[in-house]
Amino acid sequence: MTGHAAAVRTIPTVSTWPVLGCLPDLIRRKESFWTDIHRAHGDIVHLDLGVTGLVAVSHPRHAHHVLIENARNYVDKGGPTGFRATLLPLTGQGLSTIDVEDEHWRSRRDLIGPAFRQGALKAMTDHMAQLVEQHTAAWPTAQDGAEPGLDVVPPVTTAVTTALAELLYGAPINDHEIGQVSRAFEQIMNYMWVGMLASAVPPWAPFPGRRRQRQAIGVIENVVRDVVARRGPARSARAPELVDILSAAERQLDAEGLRDEAVSLLLGAEPLAISVSWALHLLARHQDAQHAARTEVDKVLAGRCPRFEDLAALPYLRMVLKEALRLCPPTYWVQRRAARDDVIDGVAVPAGTNVVVLIHRIHTHPDVWEAPEHFDPERFAPERAKLRHRQAWIPFGSGRRGCVAREFSMTLGHLILAQTLQRYEFSPHPRRTPRLTVAANLRPRAGVWLTARRRAAG
């Protein structure tokens, strides 16, 4: 139960190291960190992070309280030592980091939101499918001598980023630039926890990793600037919707605002690429599910390029993507700061507390998920899904700050899965088992390796 009326109880503070609290475990990305804490202390816990602290919550009803019911009390994304502060130099006043209390947030959301809605999606899906077709046609397969395997993260990232750049900016982005953005973003995310420590030190003072962090941000800025500068006149004819965001934004935003938005949106490629790669990994490990998904794809598409209307006829594949997003939500948590004193589940949360909603823990909470560690796309069958707590599956966040590109991401992910299953058969890599690791987000450590074989009719 949540809210002010509940009796206040105390919760454990987890602190493994003197002065630094749990930060060293997080910086080292100790893999069992969150599961150990949850097992030992339950759904709600206070973490000592040295320079700061936070309350971590792990039940769907907590997500409902923080992100929906009492959302007005949970404002920016974590105050001066939170993630928002460490992301600000990268995305500035872009939609993803702008403070919800800021009057500009609503106008930005209104500016960008419509471009991702259903009507716009319908119009851009054919273009997306053609781009995916080009970028999934020639993956290295076992037959090509690419034995023993393929790390699917780079080609999936290329397909996603190319589609995003073309649809957002109406401009091509090349493989070299995609590699640069991926590496720089990885470095930025890996630095997040150290960044929390760094935020307690003045920006002009030297701090380990700070210079490399600034360089990584510079790399992304340069790529985005170059890509945006390449926009050509033919773009509106092909995919007017998303490109129009930038054109409208150019009229409404100054150069800095435009840069912040362009960077913010392009970085959406990363979580999507991880989710699709992970879905392919799960399909490689579960041949029965792969067979069911491919049978569906072959029946509906019969070898042709998908169209928007086809996606509704591929429900099983959408359930596979949802299950991958449940087991591997690339955004591991969302963070907020309490504006006023509150009580969550009987626990006092004083004003100024950083609160994190642990998406991954919610996605595996035994109160709502049966056999939570098992891969089972059928849990998303409508008749089963409708019985579940509405906040039990929140990979895209929830409430007013939920992901602006949720349906866009589901559509692009759906297309990539359909178009790769048309062409390839996937099996696990004989030696490399992909592992997930929690940095600031959930990402595969050292790639997602599979064996891909080209299908005879593909």
Ligand code: HEM
């Ligand atoms: C599987 C893919 C994706 C996942 C799992 C994901 C996840 C999320 C989550 C959890 C949030 C909420 C953060 C919070 O509440 O603090 C969010 C917000 C956001 N996402 Fe995504 N995202 C994905 C793809 C994308 C893409 C492709 C784009 C851009 C094209 C994008 C742009 C944004 C923006 C701009 C926001 C901020 C919205 C606001 O605060 O009003 N995301 N995303």
